[in-house]
Amino acid sequence: MTFSPLAATIVCGVLICLSCSSPRIQPPEFDGDRAYDYLVKQVEFGPRVPSTEASAQCRRYMCEHFSQLGLEVDSQVFNHDDSYSRSTIVMVNVVASAWGESDAALVLMAHYDCRPRAEYASIPELMEKPIDGANDGASGVAVLMEMANLFAARKPPCRVDLVLVDGEDWGVTGDRENYMLGSREFARRGIRDRYRFGIVVDLVGDSDQQIYREAFSERYAKPLNDVIFETAARLGINTFYDSVKHPVLDDHISLNIGGVLAADIIDFDYAYWHTELDTPDKCSGESLANVGRVLAEIVYNPHLWPEK
Numbered sequence: 001m002t003f004s005p006l007a008a009t010i011v012c013g014v015l016i017c018l019s020c021s022s023p024r025i026q027p028p029e030f031d032g033d034r035a036y037d038y039l040v041k042q043v044e045f046g047p048r049v050p051s052t053e054a055s056a057q058c059r060r061y062m063c064e065h066f067s068q069l070g071l072e073v074d075s076q077v078f079n080h081d082d083s084y085s086r087s088t089i090v091m092v093n094v095v096a097s098a099w100g101e102s103d104a105a106l107v108l109m110a111h112y113d114c115r116p117r118a119e120y121a122s123i124p125e126l127m128e129k130p131i132d133g134a135n136d137g138a139s140g141v142a143v144l145m146e147m148a149n150l151f152a153a154r155k156p157p158c159r160v161d162l163v164l165v166d167g168e169d170w171g172v173t174g175d176r177e178n179y180m181l182g183s184r185e186f187a188r189r190g191i192r193d194r195y196r197f198g199i200v201v202d203l204v205g206d207s208d209q210q211i212y213r214e215a216f217s218e219r220y221a222k223p224l225n226d227v228i229f230e231t232a233a234r235l236g237i238n239t240f241y242d243s244v245k246h247p248v249l250d251d252h253i254s255l256n257i258g259g260v261l262a263a264d265i266i267d268f269d270y271a272y273w274h275t276e277l278d279t280p281d282k283c284s285g286e287s288l289a290n291v292g293r294v295l296a297e298i299v300y301n302p303h304l305w306p307e308k
């Protein structure tokens with residue numbers, strides 16, 4: 001581990017980081033229990049498979065949540081020419097923007113779609129059935145929905161776009177062309193120079209949480225990955241392990257290809273991945289809060305951000 005704890009002192013309620021001389025801003029508190037409720041609510045709609053009623057209901061729920069908190073909500077509707085069904089599938093990304101003081105902008109991203117098939121189901125009859133996606137999908141969205149509460153409580157230092165993408169998990173195993181559809185569309189519309197950096201959160205709700213440095217993030221966005229893991233260590237969050245483990249094709253790839261430095265916070269050691277058992281009882285508010293606290297700390301403290 002390369003991190004060494006920084007000496008700090010409290011002055012007028014603001015922690016001063018002695019080694020970098022920038023005041024540490026204490027972010028608003030991330031409520032893990034409330035985030036967990038957002039996870040459960042999404043699952044109650046049923047599997048949020050693209051272009052289904054459950055997906056539309058979940059989208060309405062997310063949009064209302066963000067609007068009520070004063071975020072500006074926009075959507076990106078796009079057609080996917082689906083090679084599996086030989087039909088056109090309509091997919092929708094949601095972009096909720098919290099406005100801050102400066103011109104800079106950050107993007108935080110999660111996928112809200114559910115995998116349409118559970119290829120690792122415990123019994124063969126379930127392998128073609130969609131998953132509930134409590135951790136694979138709903139957990140990342142739940143974290144970003146709770147982040148919106150923080151932004152409503154206190155303006156972030158710059159604009160933050162919360163991007164909930166569709167169609168991340170559409171592809172059959174091995175068919176790379178049919179994954180990350182929503183984030184590809186988001187990037188295709190032009191993101192270069194629009195964001196200082198981006199962080200994707202995926203599979204962040206496992207109650208047995210183990211988050212390692214994801215290998216593509218390490219390769220393409222190491223300065224940002226350093227910030228994430230140093231921040232987790234400084235906050236004393238012991239479910240972040242400071243070593244590289246899995247390479248995961250996820251939405252951060254689309255952001256990096258689009259020209260935005262982006263890392264993926266992901267716990268890829270999830271026993272129920274792509275099974276019918278990916279349900280809320282496997283997840284916890286505490287795990288959501290571990291990730292949410294790291295995000296909040298980074299967003300509210302520009303002195304931590306990687307160099308441009």
Ligand SMILES: [Zn+2]
Pocket residue numbers: 115136169274
């Ligand atoms: Zn998945």
